[in-house]
Structure formats: C-alpha cells, structure tokens
Amino acid sequence: MFPVKIILIAYNSGRWLKPCFDSLRRVSCNNYEVILVDNGGNNMVVQLAREMDKISALATPFSMPFSEANNFALVNGGLDSEFVCFLNQDTISREDWLSACLAVMEKDEMVAAVIPLIENYDGTTWDQAFVTCAKANPQLYERLQQGVRGSFNDLPEFVEVPEITAAAMVVRTEALMKAGPFDPIYGSYYEDYDLCRRIATAGYRVGICTRGRVGHYGGSVTTDRKAYLRRARWICRNRVIYAARWKWKNRLAGLVWYLALDLPRNFARSLLGRSAIPFRSFLRAHLDLVPLLPRLISPCHDRKVWLQYLRAIGWPGLVEHAPTGGPQPVEIN
Template identity: 30%
Template structure:
C-alpha cells in the first residue's frame, strides 16, 4: 500500500452532530494529486458517531477507543495510526476550504518547517479570524494571533514564521512529531498545542503561517467554557508551559513579570467570580513543579540533537516578533 502524502486526524467525542459538515468538507474539497487519508478517532462516544461514520463515510479510517481519554489521547492515537508524511489535526467542529491541502503542504518544501498554521476563520462569522497562528508571551500568556479581527486583513497577509499552530487545524511534519513526541496527555485539553510548538522549536523546527490555507472553525463548540474544571485545568496547564519550556535565560527574565501577570489574572478572576478554580489550578501546578522542571532535561536533549539551533519567537499578538531579537540561538541551555 502506498504511503499517503497527508493524513487528516479528527479526534471526536460525542460529535455526531458536528462530524457531517467536517467530513463533507473534506470529501468536497479533496485535493487533486495529493494522496489523502482521513482518520476519525472516536473517543468512546455514546451517540452513535462511529456507526454513523461507517455508514456514511466508508472511505474514512475509523479508530474506536474503548475509554474516553480526552483530546490528547485521541489525537495521539490518530497520529500513531497515520501513514502520511504530513499530518493535519482537525477539530470535528471545523470545515476545510477549497485548496486547503495544497496551500497547507506548500511550506513543507523547506525541510526546516515542522508545522504550518492555517488561517482559521470563525464558521458562524467567516469575516472574523479565530487564529492566524499562536503566540506565547514571555510572562506566560498563550494567545491567538488575529483573534476577533477582520478576516480581510489577514487574507492578504504574507506567509511567514509564527510561534506555533493551533491544534484545531495544524499541519505537522510526521518526522518532526516522531522526533519530539506527540501531545502531552497530562494537558488533557488546552495549551497542549503550545507545548508541542515549544518542543518543535527546541528541536530546531520552525512554524509558518499560510493565509491561503483556510479553515472554518466553530469556536469552542466542543467544550463548556463555563466549567470550573476547565478553568482549573487551564490554570495548571499555563504553569506547565511556563516552567517546562522557557529557555533558561528567558525564565530568569520572566519570573517577576510572570508573578505580576498572575496577580492581574487573579484580580480579574475575582471580579468574574472564577477565582477559586484558578487558585486550585495554580495549587495543582505547585504540586507538579518538580515534574515540570524534570521535563526541561528533555528539552535540552532535543536542542542537542537539533540540526538547526533552536530559536524562539515570544511576544504578544499581533506583534509577537517584537522581542524576537532577545531570543538568542541556543543548543542546550534550558
């Protein structure tokens, strides 16, 4: 069996109502001249999703998980099964647009590119941007480039390097994922893609934003953003990113700004009545701090094996490159 060029991996839990539009878009915009496989990972759904996929999209490879493991576990199962030289993670609440695959794969002609960020538009309001790649501010703030801005401006943006790609629709070089590892299951969901972006950069890879690759995303259709458990997990995951991944020089400079940022966040959470999950999440992070620090050895190992010196683009959207010159190329300092 010939190896496909692109594997599209769609993790799905109880997504029966979301999958039709997602899979139909892939069928309608199937690229010419690109061998494509589509993989749906059914994360122990109870709504008949798996049976529906088998009945209506027999060309789709279906992987059924017996136990619900969350986004990272489902995504990793799909990544492990994928045969493509390149892998796209696609949310079940997303739709691809015409020419998405050709545009998304084009930057990989440069062997130093490990991931590609599409222009992700809000499905209910395609004149607005969901993300144009991800940013990471040195004081510990992950964010989406262009979020909420007019799509017309970003459609004419030149392709260029960004910090990372949102897992709602990110493309990855399969070889790069094998080198750095897939998503860290301890994140569960939220910021797992930022952690992966950091690891790809530690390994010397770059991420490119490609505005001609467009995806529609039904923002946050999969998760309940009012859930205290979700806010607690996000608070912990934010600390995991900060302590596990920042280069040593950045970490020393960022400590005081990070503490100030946490204070501002706490005040905002207090005003919204969400302080308790936030504090619990930070408590969870303190308990796991020794593990976070141990992960830094893995980052140093990636840097030592990298063909290109790791370089970090840290900043706040939309000027994430403003402090790029401070991130000196490094090999092993973490």
C-alpha cells in the first residue's frame, strides 16, 4: 500500500495532463500512487496510465462535478493510504512540495490538511484563491506582498488558517474518514472550504506549508462563455450555502437577514454590472437555491440528506461531524 494516494480528476484535460505529470518528477517522495480519473473529454488518460509508473486509471460512469468525481475516487481505492492528495489537472510542481507537506503532517499528528504556497501557472504572481486563504494569517499575508520571489524560510514551516483550496491539498486519511468526503451539494467551488471546516471541527488543524510551491492555472475547464457563466453561477450559489452552514449563527435568522439586506444589494450590483457575477448567473444561482431551502434552514434536514449520500456511496465507518457546523456522531452502515 502506498502511503500517499494522489487523486487527479481529468476533465477536458487537453494541454494540462502531460505537463502536470512531467512536473511531478520533481517530487522526490516516491511512496505515492496517482489515481487518474477520466471524468470526460480526455484522450490521454489510458496512454499515460500505460506509459508511467504508479498510475491507476478510473473512469466515472458519467461526467461528475468536481466534488463527486473526487469522492468516486476515494471510495474506489483512494482511502487505502495514510494520506490523500487532491491535485488539480492544471497544476505544475515547482519543487518537492509533497515531501514538505508530509513532513509538516508527520511532525504534528493533529495537522490534517495542508497546501503548499501556490503561484499562478506562469510563476509571476500568487494564485488568487491561495491569497484569499492566506489572508487569515496576517504574518503570511504580509510576506506575500513581496511577490513570488520573496523568501519564507524565516517563517514557521506550518501556518494555520481556517480554509485552504483543494488545488493541491494533502489530507490525513484518518481525519477524512471522520469528517467525511466533499459534500456534493456544492458541485464545484467552496466544497474544499466546507471540508476544511469539518476537519477542524473534528479537532484537527488546517493550514499552509511555507516550504513548497505549486503553480496553478485556475479555471482550466472555463473554456468558453457558457462555462464562464456556469462557474459564476456555482460560485454565487455556493457562497450562500457555505455562509448558511458556517457563518450564520442561526440559519433562519441568517436567511432573513440575507433576503432583506444582502440579496437586494447584490442584486443591484449585479444588475448594474458592478459585480464579478453576471446578472444572468446571479439570477440562476438563486433559482438553484430555492429547492435547497429546506437544507439551508434546517440543520437536521441538512444532516439527513448528507447521511443519505454517505450511505449511497458506501462511505466506510464513523463520520463524526456533519456539515452543519457542529459535532453529530453517526454510524454509516
């Protein structure tokens, strides 16, 4: 059994897969296996699996959202390791970041989810999703202002933050078993933040390793206007779901506040073109939320649907924390 399983979801992978795998040679940690998941629109998966060592290929039964495709890999061999690494297809390994992340986790058994420093694909600036995560630690965020050429050797090798992106996330399998997989309610975007919150609620630490770097393109599947609008729609809807679970102190009161204040303000900004979310995507996102209202309002109903999903995919063992902001031990059998 390999100590690390790297799960890589390939979707319309085109230009991305070969550079990603070529760069993995910079990773000196040899005790890993890549689970390469063909999630549709790919023409290199089988060839790469044949030509390269330590790769096993899976094919999803149909094209799945990011969260469900990763969960498909987890229950089909991904959990047979001490650590799981979620790696995006549009990443470039700058250096041996995997060993650096594992070293942090091996020193502290309560560290359960880690990412390296993440630059853009060209290495000219920082990845924006990474910067958003780093803002939670003022010391690290201040250092990032020096640019990608700055040195981080004087900072702690592990910096704790509440949320990290799944572009290159290493997770302790023990913690993942307790927290559960990605929640498919998100599809794509914010599913990684939600997972980090559940891992932290289970008593583990989440953060950034300052001793390794990965380049990330971001939005590799956003190839046309239709894909761009879909991405904006999912980000808009998922932001509300995430807030309901982890930011609203009371779900019903939080929803009333959102409908009375935040929704009208965001509606106006989107309508006037002052928002990053196009108006069409904004409207469709909120139509998507209507059938989800029972889950947004009721933690009990939210938990019930979550458990139904875990049973449906055959998630093994005890999940100690439901995606509702608090501990709810349940046996999945």
